[in-house]
Amino acid sequence: MSTPAERAEAGVAPASASWPIRLDGASVTYPNGTTALRNVSLSISPGEMVSVVGLSGSGKSTLIRTINGLVPVTSGTVEVGPYTVSGLSGRRLRELRGHVGMIFQGFNLAERVDVYRNTLVGRFASSSWLRSLFGIASAEDREIALRSLEAVGMLDKVWTRAGSLSGGQKQRVAIARALSQKPSVMLADEPVASLDPPTAHAVMAELERIGVERGLTVLVNLHLMDLARDYTTRMIGLRAGELVYDGPAAKATDADFEQIYGRRIQPQDRLGAES
Incomplete structure (x- = not known):
């Protein structure tokens, strides 16, 4: 089996629409005094497939949410493509978010609505306010939504109510919704945490395939070491909000993961142990 890096080299080159990400001394302290990120500096090139690995409370979700402005940094800067996120508000912040696809652990679908309309939500950022208001x-929007569903193998479920889908199918619809934005960056916050091992592998393979085929910049939060090694080309390790590892994911050793976790490796740190 080829490595993610070899598969990336065999795929298309990063698209010109893909954006780089740069954090320079980024720190986040919440109003309750909790410091979630501490002076994090890193650069991600257009088209990279990067995992952010760490235990619960390590700052993974905070890091990924600084990139689309859901969590503002309290010091330092975050740059995404042509935008300095830390200085954005109002219309300019909405513009940025229109270019950044977001996939959540809990899917965030409208359960009573069909798959098509859930996917179409991704087009609202590019629509006029009047079209968005009345749905x-x-x-063109309809065609993009249908093509996005086709890309993740969910076109046959287009009129199915989202609430009747399996967890893996829901996550595929969530990926299609993000793809329908025609994003320059794709963020995934623990996208497989609620899925069984076979489905988790299938969803990660889908994200990897889409990233390679479209040359997308993809940043995915994970806590499972085998998924990071198998599906991403680069791994960033966070512990207590600090950057403690940045290197090729496939070459990360058990000792590297123990440094990230701040403890010895346990069975639940590998997906296979959860089957």
């Missing part, structure tokens, strides 16, 4: 889709 009116243009012919």
Whole structure:
């Protein structure tokens, strides 16, 4: 089996629409006094597939949410493509978010609505305010939504109510919704945490394939070491909000993971142990 790096080299080159990400001394302290990120500096090139690994409370979700402005930094800067996120608000912040696809652990789908309309939500950022207000889709929007569903193998479920889908199918719809934005960056916050091992592997393989085929910049939060090694080309390790590892994911040793976790490796740190 080829490595993610070898598969990336065999795929298309990063698209010109893909954006770099740069954090320079980024720190986040919440109003309750908790410091979630401490002076994190890193650069991610367009088209990279990067995992952010760490235990619960390590700062993974905070880091990924600084990139689309859901969590503002309290010091330092975050740059995504042409935007300095730490200085954005209002219309400019909405513009940025229109270019950044986001996939959540809990899917964030409208359960009573069909798959098509859930996917179409991704087009609202590119629609006029009047179309968005009344949920009116243009012919182009409809075509993009359907193509996004086809890309993740969910076109046959287009009129199925989202609430009746399996967990893996829901996550695929969430990926399609993010793809329908035609994003320059894709963020995934623990996208497989609630899935069984076979489905988790399938979803990660889907993210990897899409990233390679479209040359997308993909940043995915994980806590499982085998998924990071198998599906991402680069791994960033966080512990207590600090950057403690940054290197090739496939070459990360058990000792590297123990440094990230701040303890010895346990069975639950590997996906296979959860089957």
